[in-house]
Amino acid sequence: MTTTTKPAAPVSPAAPARRLGAGALALRQGRLEITQFLRSRESVVFTMGFPIIMILIFAAIFSDEIAPGVSYTQYFITGMIATGLMTVSFQNLGIWIPIERDRGVLKRYRGTPMPKWVWFAGKVIMVVAIGVAETALLLAVAVALFDLELPGTAGKWLTFGWVSVLGVTACTLCGIAISSLARTARSGSAVVTPVALVLQFISGVFFVFTNLPSWMQQVAAVFPLKWMCQGLRSVFLPESFGAQEPGGSFELGRVALVLALWCVIGLVLCLTTFRWTTKRDG
């Protein structure tokens, strides 16, 4: 042997030895999640269709005014927009993550060099994309059929924006956190659905909040959905309706505070309890 040789490593002629950048990885992951979501018919029907079906039913049953110039339908639609945001984030993740964990999809990702955060980013991108589409659809139906007025000022759009973003963030983090409570693929929906349903009843979605017993109002005030509904009412209902709220105004400061607090709680729960594998495989 006269030449210096390196150990015979497998060589491929056209190997692009470049790693994708962080942004590209996150976008690919988001695209994959959205594709998976759109291809699973149950998720699409449940997430996108459910709020619209509920609006059609409730609007047909109740048509009275709850305050001067405010119909029950408007009140209910506002609640359904908040519910829709919660469904797409909290319920969607709380039901699907246990399924993926049980199937070993998460374990498989952990065996690759993919940075952990990319997987979470993919989920967030999916939630945001589906959330925007779903809200736009709801608004279109509400404007076309039930005379809902879109926000007339930049300020109201801004409120709409931050309430939605904070609400979705809190619900996404809580959805990821609660996914660790489910022990099997099937139990995800059993854990999440009752929580979401009870919150809808006590947070002023189906019933006007101030008509609820006060203890129920107190309980609801601990959770994010009540504050998301209240924040959105400040956007879609007349200014004067603020006086009808439990605090005598829309209390936007408190809305921001409670939602931000839930973001922190959700984040801490995620960081401390998230599991990539099921109990039985360690």
Added chain:
Amino acid sequence: MDDELAISVRGLRKAYGDNVAVAGVDLAVHRGEVFALLGPNGAGKTTTVEILEGYRQRDAGEVSVLGSDPGLAFGSRLRGSQARSSRTPRHPARDWRSRVGIVLQGTGEFDELTVAEVVSHFSGFYPGADDPAKVVERVGLGAKAKARTHTLSGGQKRRLDVALGIIGRPELLFLDEPTTGFDPEARREFWELIRDLAAAGTTIVLTTHYLDEAEALADRVGVITAGRVVEVAPPNRLGNRQEALATVSWRTPEGVVETAQSATPTGLVAELAARFGGEVPGLTVTRPTLEDVYLKMIGHR
């Protein structure tokens, strides 16, 4: 010396509560080698391999995989004994992950995505990834590239697992019971694929409870039972198989089957031939099969 080792394990222990799964395993796997961990269910194969893959924390022992401690993978904190190892290699992060391919025992299904989509997506995680279409073809899923993964058969799903294991062109590939549930033809094809990868220089560690698989593929076999490695040897030397006495049996004129152990079976047969004046009725000469040796080793006599 260490550079030639892809994997080196000393005194590995792992218990789940009172149940000791791995009770002091020592292993050395050379670069470029095909190493089979053979053992009955519950012997500690998967626990051992998952520790090497960085999925599980060990209780004690020294482990080095491609020069890094897999217990440090993903930056998880180490407790006590592990952290104390003074020769702990550098932190295995993404670079280490991209050099190791993993085919887990269970399949992680992607349901609504197609084979091509999944393989192509995973190729994005590796800096030197192979061409996804080529890999799909190589594992024999070319005709199924556009099929949704949930429509694949068990054997086809396993091929997809392998495709995802090799898409990053790993230096070291772990295969945990890769052919369980395969029909004989699919297993032969799969073996060819493994031989291909080995020929290209990939170090392969596979666990199996099929003896013929270990014999067909492995350069060396480690027999593991009750959490301990009882022997490591090339398949044809396992349990001193080559030196084992041959068993000669024949039928006596009364019709009784007679058996004798012999180090010189040829001589014995010549003697029998002389005694019978030609053909020896019912003559067989056998040496212990790998299965005989293995069953003896794991305690079934």
